[in-house]
Amino acid sequence: MSKPSIPLVAVTSDVRSFDNYTWHATPEQYLAAAIEGAGVIPLLVPSFGAAIDLDSVLATVDGVLVTGSKSNVHPSLYGKEPTTAHEPFDPARDATSLPLIRRAIELGVPLLAICRGIQELNVALGGTLATEIQELAERIDHRAPDTSQLAERFALRHPVLVKPGSCLAEIMETDTVQVNSAHRQAIDAPAPSLEIEALAEDGTIEAVSVKDAKGFVLGVQWHPEIWVKSDSPSRKVFTAFGDAVRAHRAARLSLAAAE
Numbered sequence: 001m002s003k004p005s006i007p008l009v010a011v012t013s014d015v016r017s018f019d020n021y022t023w024h025a026t027p028e029q030y031l032a033a034a035i036e037g038a039g040v041i042p043l044l045v046p047s048f049g050a051a052i053d054l055d056s057v058l059a060t061v062d063g064v065l066v067t068g069s070k071s072n073v074h075p076s077l078y079g080k081e082p083t084t085a086h087e088p089f090d091p092a093r094d095a096t097s098l099p100l101i102r103r104a105i106e107l108g109v110p111l112l113a114i115c116r117g118i119q120e121l122n123v124a125l126g127g128t129l130a131t132e133i134q135e136l137a138e139r140i141d142h143r144a145p146d147t148s149q150l151a152e153r154f155a156l157r158h159p160v161l162v163k164p165g166s167c168l169a170e171i172m173e174t175d176t177v178q179v180n181s182a183h184r185q186a187i188d189a190p191a192p193s194l195e196i197e198a199l200a201e202d203g204t205i206e207a208v209s210v211k212d213a214k215g216f217v218l219g220v221q222w223h224p225e226i227w228v229k230s231d232s233p234s235r236k237v238f239t240a241f242g243d244a245v246r247a248h249r250a251a252r253l254s255l256a257a258a259e
């Protein structure tokens with residue numbers, strides 16, 4: 001009997017310029033967490049917008065991982081005027097990830113959205129974002145400490161309160177989770193189809209799902225990819241995503257065999 005093949009997951013990419021080239025890339029921690037935490041094979045989707053046929057991608061993979069990034073969703077995509085407080089931008093990423101998110105949800109392809117990813121999920125479905133949230137009244141500072149040491153940058157720093165009975169509550173099996181935090185923006189007006197799954201103590205939306213979604217959809221504002229090996233809540237996020245991906249693949253192959 002042949003070895004069961006490992007499912008493929010599409011991963012968003014940022015457009016970056018260095019060494020005199022333009023790169024479509026993502027930080028290694030997302031790829032490592034997909035492999036070691038979710039048990040899937042990550043495949044980068046280059047940010048070429050409409051030049052990427054999303055249905056071809058989504059017919060081939062069994063999940064979508066929308067990664068974090070220091071860049072921000074362009075405010076024009078949620079009806080706001082851009083200011084320097086909204087920078088830096090990555091319009092090619094926006095033009096690829098937002099339609100990818102919408103189409104994956106339409107088709108029921110499992111989707112995990114992290115940090116920038118939860119913000120893209122919200123905007124893709126009609127919500128808005130707030131920027132420089134640390135300057136808003138009653139908010140804690142959600143930015144990462146100013147260090148290049150990943151362990152410090154992504155240390156678990158504040159609790160989030162998980163909504164009882166939510167998808168996340170089922171995954172986490174607890175009502176409070178200690179998370180890291182590395183963001184200046186956050187969901188302002190949640191999209192109508194979003195279900196809020198967790199909040200920080202200052203009211204910042206920290207996790208969402210999609211009401212009546214065909215498949216697994218989870219957005220988190222923190223970074224579980226960093227600690228999948230050592231932190232149980234982090235690992236549970238990726239295990240739940242991997243399980244949904246494998247279930248999607250089994251259903252897809254079964255459908256194909258029946259045709």
Ligand SMILES: N[C@@H](CCC(=O)NCCCC(=O)O)C(=O)O
Binds near residue numbers: 183
């Ligand atoms: N740019 C957005 C989203 C934040 C995010 O995805 N952070 C990941 C990179 C963290 C880092 O290394 O700084 C925002 O700031 O809200």
